[in-house]
Amino acid sequence: MNQSATQYDRFMEGLVRRNPGEPEFHQAVGEVAHTLLPFIDEHPEYREASILERMTEPDRVVIFRVCWEDDQGNIRTNRAWRVQFNNAIGPYKGGMRFHPSVTLSVLKFLGFEQCFKNALTTLPMGGGKGGSNFNPKGKSDREVMRFCQSLMVELHRHIGEHTDVPAGDIGVGSREISYMFGQYKRLENRFTGMLTGKGLAFGGSLVRTEATGYGAVYFMQNMLERRGDSCEGKTAIVSGSGNVALYCMEKLEQLGGYSVTASDSGGFVYDPDGIRGEKLEWLKRLKEERRGRIHEYAEEFGCEYHQGKRPWGVKADLAFPCATQNEISGDDAQALAQAGTFALAEGANMPTQPDAVEVLRREGILFAPGKAANAGGVAVSGLEQSQNALRISWPREEVDKRLQKIMAEIHAQCVHWGEAPDGSVDYLKGANLGGFVKVADAMLAYGVV
Secondary structure, eight states: OOHHHHHHHHHHHHHHHHSTTOHHHHHHHHHHHHHHHHHHHHOHHHHHTTHHHHHTSOSEEEEEEEEEEOTTSOEEEEEEEEEEEEOSSSSEEEEEEEOTTOOHHHHHHHHHHHHHHHHHTTSSOEEEEEEESOOOTTOOHHHHHHHHHHHHHHHTTTOBTTTEEEEOBTTBOHHHHHHHHHHHHHHHOOOOOOSSSOOGGGTOOTTTTTHHHHHHHHHHHHHHHHTTOOSTTOEEEEEOOSHHHHHHHHHHHHTTOEEOEEEETTEEEEOTTOSOTHHHHHHHIIIIISOOOTHHHHHHHTOEEEETOOSTTSOOSEEEEOSOTTOBOHHHHHHHHHTTOOEEEOOSSSOBOHHHHHHHHHTTOEEEOHHHHTTHHHHHHHHHHHHHHHTOOOOHHHHHHHHHHHHHHHHHHHHHHHBOTTSOBOHHHHHHHHHHHHHHHHHHHHOOO
């Protein structure tokens, strides 16, 4: 066993011992540590200050009970968390997730990733994440309102525009953000930008809904342009059918490409003619207004529906996993390579398993990790904070222009830190080092705090 492997094993053994039973968090830290430990060895100021050990320990974790009453008058109880991971470069920033799968491990993984992602945007935002094991699916608007109001009774003590600025995530859309913002305003008697993803009528930003999907495609375009190529004429596999997937498809179409797949928890559809134009608009209505299932698209347009399957064996040029974490296995990555896919940008957080990442790199497939490729959402959240602080609202073109510039800057940082002597770019290494150095330098400047 070589020295770097021994060092990695020692580091990870200590992390697992301190954080037992948190596999998602272990995975996220492990992926970053592979890149950072050799770099830290070459820069003893980070090693002597134990920067990585300190970065993997959240500043604080708030855990609390949320009691609420359903429509039948039953008292229901859920658990909620807010993980405030690192505020070295700005207030904590990261979404709130409502889903039965939410655990402390999931939120720590997301909060840790958020530190790097937010640093890469060049905006002054620290990393955090929160959520609850509450499931909004199937609940009435009144039930969701009562849950959100109860949650905010406790959460409002720990957040604020200069402290911690939550946003939406899985299960937390405009409805949930609105209920939480209204309760915060009621409790604090202040109208301030302490949540992002708000409605346009009360401080929200244009392009925020589209930002994560748009940003993933902008990053892909930057990767391809560096190789003298573009999204023009390319076919793509897109997983998911939420905001990220839908607006990834929209921006891809605007740049001359198109998606041939979409999916949900039931399976995926394959439309070789492309999910674009009127068909994409129909899918948006299905998912955003009717909250329908993806098989209805296949029934409407007469294309293939694969129940219980994922789309990674479909022949296409590009891939955008936009559903959830760990959706691409090593076998899936091999199927992508065999189908001719040559570039992948993560629209979701950590959708590619570690063995799949190795396959993609071995096969020479361009791989853009989520901390770089899906940073568009938090970037526009940061722009929303700026607009709230200035009491102004930028037009759509201005926000989109700023988003494009931020994604180009993130790409440039990845190239700077990840370029090899032969001109190839390890985007995973570049994103990890680019995000780390900014946060680490701030932590060094503060001393031991």
